[in-house]
Amino acid sequence: MIAPFWHRLLFRRGEKRHSPMPRIDTLGVPAQTPLYAIGDIHGQIDQLRQAIAWIVGRAAAQTEQNLKPKVVFLGDYVDRGEDSRAVLNCLIGLEAEFPSIQWIFLAGxxxxxxxxxxxxxxxxxxxxxxxxxxxxxxxxxxxxxxxxxxxxxxxxxxxxxxxxxxxxxxxxxLRHSHQCGDYLFVHAGLRPGVPLERQAPEDMLWIRDEFMNTPHWYGKCVVHGHTIETAPALHPWRIGIDSGAYCGGPLSCLVLTGNHREVIGFS
Incomplete structure (x- = not known):
């Protein structure tokens, strides 16, 4: 089949076509690295403690199987809620208290x-x-x-x-991003059309509409918080887990094991 004129014109100009969107069930993390990602906390210390206790309980069994569990926090630990200070105290002590788990803290x-x-x-x-x-x-x-x-x-x-x-x-x-397997973790999102290595930290912290309204495959599925959604958004190109913990919603935790994913809420 002869390609349409506009397609041939783009090809001659050397512009890259977008990679096809993968199926979400083909995405995964390494088998030896079960991963937990926690959305925006905003001073909700009780929900955070619930989430950590649940994760630590599961991670204990996983480390006995020589697995290396990892927990990624997506930022927004402070503000809006009632106990930002206790949240920071809790997060700061995790590495010393539970050294068998890798703790990753991103900036919001x-x-x-x-x-x-x-x-x-x-x-x-x-x-x-x-x-x-x-x-x-x-x-x-x-x-x-x-x-x-x-x-x-x-x-x-x-x-x-x-x-x-x-x-x-x-x-x-605090870091701006973390990659594991087929997933990239940031606070807010990425700018469509910009290669991963050229994404600006400012966008990773603040972007909203341009990212949320533009389905785009970045070479990784983007796991993010920042924008409150009534239910966790599980798409091939993005997974959003800000469920509004500070305004009555649960604190959401995404669990990735191999090619499986689920979201647990703590309220």
């Missing part, structure tokens, strides 16, 4: 906004309006009254004083 846009406020509060004052005020209170710092520069700077200084060094280091060392 809320951690990025909090660090931005600590670095330059006047340029990142917006953080206070989408969850930062709750985090300030959780660390014993009253949100500023008004938006005057002196009040904002004072609030930043008080937060720096109240924030344990371990918390600050944890936030500063």
């Amino acid at each position: 846009n809320h951690e990025a906004a909090m660090l931005g406020f600590l670095d330059n509060p006047l340029e990142h004052i917006a953080w206070l309006g989408f969850g930062g005020a709750e985090t300030l209170l959780n660390y014993g710092v009253r949100p500023p009254v008004g938006v005057g520069g002196r009040a904002i700077q004072k609030t930043r200084d008080q937060l720096l004083q109240a924030l344990p060094d371990t918390h600050l280091r944890f936030l500063q060392q």
Whole structure:
């Protein structure tokens, strides 16, 4: 069959065609690496503790079988909820308490906004309006009254004083992505049409509509949070597991074992 003119024109210009979308049941992680991915926590310490207890229980049996379980957190640990401080304390202690499990911590846009406020509060004052005020209170710092520069700077200084060094280091060392098998883990998503090696950290933290509304095969299935969905979205090209834990939904955990996947909710 002769290709249509537009197809031949693209081929001559050297533009690549998109890879075909795979079936989701063909995607997997290495057999020796059962993987758990946890969506946006937002200060929900009780749900987080439930999820960790369940994972640790399963992982104990898996390590006895010489498997190497891995847990990937997709970011947004702080803000909006009531106990961001306890969430960070819990996450920071996991590696020492359960060394047989590999713990991977990714950055979310809320951690990025909090660090931005600590670095330059006047340029990142917006953080206070989408969850930062709750985090300030959780660390014993009253949100500023008004938006005057002196009040904002004072609030930043008080937060720096109240924030344990371990918390600050944890936030500063968060990663933007992680790959395992046929899956790529990020907080928010990727920009369609951009190769993986050229994806911008800013998009991995903040992108929403361009990613969510454009089915696209990136060479990996993208596992993400950031955008609340009423039920976990299981597609060949993306799996979304932000189920709105801070506003009454469950905390979702994606479980990947070989070519099998399931989502467990903790409420």
